[in-house]
Amino acid sequence: MNRRLFIGSVAVATSALGMSRKLPAAPKYIFLMIGDGMGEAQREIAERYIRMKYPKRDTGLVMNQLPVRGKMTTHNISGGITDSAASGTALACGQKTVDGAVCMAEDLKTPLRPVAYDAQEAGMKVGIVTSVPVDHATPACFYARVPKRGMYYEIDEQITPTGFEYFAGETLLGRKKAKGKTSPDELIQQGGYQLVQDRVGFDALKNGDSKIVVEHDLGYAIDGKQEISLADLTAKGIEVLDGKQGFFMMVEGGKIDWSGHANDLATNIHETLAFDEAVAVAKAFCDRHPDDSLLIVTADHETGGLELESAVPDMVATIDAQEFRGQKYMSEVSGWKKSGSVSAETACDRLVKSFGLSSIPAEEAAHIQVAVAETMSDEADDTRAPEIQKMYGKRNAAVMSCQHALAGQAGATWTSYKHTLVPVTTTAYGRWADRFGGDYDNADIGKRLKQLIQS
Ligand SMILES: [Zn+2]
Structure with missing residues (x-):
């Protein structure tokens, strides 16, 4: 038998109409x-x-x-x-x-x-x-x-x-x-x-x-x-x-x-x-x-x-400048790598531009260049510098660096690659x-x- 159809109902007075109507209990x-x-x-x-x-x-x-x-x-x-x-x-x-x-x-x-x-x-x-x-x-x-x-x-x-x-x-x-x-x-x-x-x-x-x-x-x-x-x-x-x-x-x-x-x-x-x-x-x-x-x-x-962080006025332009999700650029990079027709320098330039990034701090730009060069090299993941590996984990350092730079320009910072314990909103x-x-x-x-x- 369908219990739901026989659930007891609550009578609620709808005073404006001077009558009562039944509201479901569940x-x-x-x-x-x-x-x-x-x-x-x-x-x-x-x-x-x-x-x-x-x-x-x-x-x-x-x-x-x-x-x-x-x-x-x-x-x-x-x-x-x-x-x-x-x-x-x-x-x-x-x-x-x-x-x-x-x-x-x-x-x-x-x-x-x-x-x-x-x-x-x-x-x-x-x-x-x-x-x-x-x-x-x-x-x-x-x-x-x-x-x-x-x-x-x-x-x-x-x-x-x-x-x-x-x-x-x-x-x-x-x-x-x-x-x-x-x-x-x-x-x-x-x-x-x-x-x-x-x-x-x-x-x-x-x-x-x-x-x-x-x-x-x-x-x-x-x-x-x-x-x-x-x-x-x-x-x-x-x-x-x-x-x-x-x-x-x-x-x-x-x-x-x-x-x-x-x-x-x-x-x-x-x-x-x-x-x-x-x-x-x-x-x-x-x-x-x-x-x-x-x-x-x-x-x-x-x-x-x-x-x-504080809201930045050009946040929308910054976010909208990124055309595809970051992981998608990885296939582009491996395409360049396979074709051998793109130099690390050009690859780096294109990667940064594809994220719509124009002004990157010099230190960050240097990291991206190193990471792209290593991605473009044959032994990519094994040859990354220890500090790069430490900073970016197993993910592609060049893409990650662009994403972190973009987040910074949009007024936010990622502090983990994992789940956190912070309570959530319902x-x-x-x-x-x-x-x-x-x-x-x-x-x-x-x-x-x-x-x-x-x-
Ligand atoms: Zn989950």
Whole structure:
């Protein structure tokens, strides 16, 4: 029996009309939106960018305007810096665990229960939406249970047994681990699901369609118009899932984290904006269903140790001057290297110009020149000077140097290539939003959502 349809209702007097109407005790529509690696600084610098870019517009990011604001700790079970699996498990299951575990307790044996199953049991439909593969750690935490997040094939095997109505993300990582096993295509089809990989198939999806896996590479927002964006995946999810049963939808902006690891500020800002467009889609839906919807926008942790300095007047021009994400320049550099037709000096010049950088401090310029020369040489990575390696880790020093220079000119500094322990911001909207204000821990999101759904 569908419990949700028989939930006790609360009578609320609408005095203006002199009559009472029934309001549901639990939300019928729930959006849990997770900016992976999106700390307060990431939200703030994207806000700064959009307000400076459109000064006549009165508003910044949709997610930053939601009325309820909370501060959330993200540490793993031992108090250390979390990975996406441990934090995803806390958000989804309301219980903390060790890094790498997807919905498994600390013993790596006891399965935990993601809130999406509570939603399903309560009669709601379920959507799992992400800008990265759906078998990546964060989305996996809402349906799969594995002791190690890298068990992508085992995660893929757990997609169709969920019975969830809508999965949408990039090419499954399990495809690379399927050699000698049933292919993910067959897993999906044998499970009675429809695999949708192109725009035509995606556009054809309609309300009431069920058991869908959308697999489409979104790319990066900075690299040009996306054929299908995270906002599109979210809007389609609403279209497919909407109905009297209501739905629970998890939406992840996964590449905010990836560009944070890469210390690529322009890419990071564009990914945060793309995520905010998805938030806008969800909020517009909630505006049409004010009595029975809940929207939560949060993060699993901060990535990159982003620090903000004073706003600089030409920030927008600085960010917009970068044409592609930094990692893409690496393929250009290796092309030059292979062709042998470009000297290190020219390569350096072109790299710096492609980032739109004109005035780089002499010391920084010297580092870039050294790094480009070493990238262009045959033994590139092995021959880099120790101080360069120390400064840039395993990443390409030339690209990293340009990215750090660009961030500096835009009023920000990356202080880490990893996740950090700094608390993240949660904002919320809808009748139950105030339950997500104040100070709390990431596991409280899972606990409170479960309480709400079970109420
Ligand atoms: Zn993460």
